[in-house]
Amino acid sequence: MKSTRVCPYCEGLTSQDLIFKEEAYKVRGETFEVSHSFYVCSTCGGEIDNLEAPDPLDEAYKLYRDKKGFVQPQKLIDFRNKYELTQKELSHMLGFGAVTLSRYENGALQSDAHNVALEMAMQPSSLLMLVKKNKGIFSTEKFEALLEQLDRECESIYCSSSNEIYRQLDHSGISEFSGYSKLQVNKIIELIVFMCSLSGALKTKLNKLMFYSDFIGFKKQTRSITGLHYVHLPYGPVPNNFDFVYAQLLKENIISKDEVCYPNGYVGENFISNREPDLSVFNEDELEVINFVREKFKDFTSTDITEYSHKEKAYLETSNKEAISYNYSKYIEAQ
Ligand SMILES: [Zn+2]
Incomplete structure (x- = not known):
């Protein structure tokens, strides 16, 4: 493209060619190729900035933001x-x-x-x-x-998140494995938010807090609080498909995650609530249970609560990956 304008170098009204060139720009240590345009004076060969073109550094920033999300x-x-x-x-x-x-x-x-x-x-x-x-x-x-x-x-x-969780969890029916409750996603979410409020909870510990809430809840009112199924895994009893549930809540920003590094090199995930729990979804008995559980295990590390849960009949009498019947809750200490 040619245009005729005043050249700032030779100061004459000259014919100028618009030239496009890929140029590398460095942004925070990363290099981006950005298209850069300028005019070249056909009389003196001087390169003149194209003021109508976007600033190439802005373009490089845009690419950087895209790359980093x-x-x-x-x-x-x-x-x-x-x-x-x-x-x-x-x-x-x-x-x-x-x-x-x-x-x-x-x-x-x-x-x-x-x-x-x-x-x-x-x-x-x-x-x-x-x-x-x-x-x-x-x-x-x-x-x-x-x-x-x-x-x-x-x-x-909240509704779309609940629906997604509902689809992914076992809601097949009411049995000894659901604690004779139907799956109640709003209670699952609020229980997690409750347990992760205050100073948060490490994932391994959170799994046990959910287990104790549901099993002690069952002991008290012969039905579980959330209707979640629990399985026997090496670190103790855990809610079925728990990774999916936590990931969904992280995605919806209901909770956030901090990585905690330990001297032995172990990296734990600490979940923290981003809002207050809505306790109106629980009845009085359930509130008593979840407060009891949070209080009882308040000073337990993940290792403490894992070891503690390994002594439960619910754990001792089931094998790896086996579903845990709520009937074991009668052996769980709840005072
Ligand atoms: Zn010129």
Whole structure:
């Protein structure tokens, strides 16, 4: 493409060719090929910037964000507009300056930590928490409107998550293996959120807390709390398909995960709730049981509770991968 314009080098009105070139740009140690365009003066050969073309560094940032799964500027702007949040309000909730947020919206590359904060805030359940925590920065009307909008969104996510869990778990019927309860996904979710509130729970421990809640619940009211099936695995009794359930809750950002490294090289996954449990799904007996279980095992490490569970008849009398009947709950100590 040719155009005729003033050349800043030879200062004449000259014919200039638009040239495209792939150029390598380095972003945080990674190299990206970005198409870069400029004009070349046919009289003096000078290279003149193409001011209409996007900034190649912005393009390189875009590729970097794509590669890392980072939030793109337009998505950030759309998110803020969706909730009618000002830059000042959002940056206040996120704990970084309004200028920083504005720079991100204009294409500056966010830090890793800021990207995590942005992604978190973009989840309705986390945004709801942030809004509640920062109530003071909103007018009453705006606060109420945000709560209503976010409650509605959380509710619909909650439903889709519940449906997904329901499909993946054994809901074949009421038997000694379901504790004569039908599968109740809302109770499973709230029980996990309850056990992972306070300082969180390591996965191995969480599996046992679920087991004790359901089995002691069965002992008390001759039916389990959640209707979950449990199986015998080397580390003790665990809810059937537990990895899927936790993964689903992580995906929906109902809980989050921290990796904990131990001196012996073992890496554990600690789950932490991102919201308060909704205890209204439990009846009084169930509340008593889950509080008892959380309190009783409060200071147990994963190893402690694993060893403890290995002494249960429910574990001793079943073999690897075998389903555990709730009838064993009569041998479990519950006081
Ligand atoms: Zn020239």
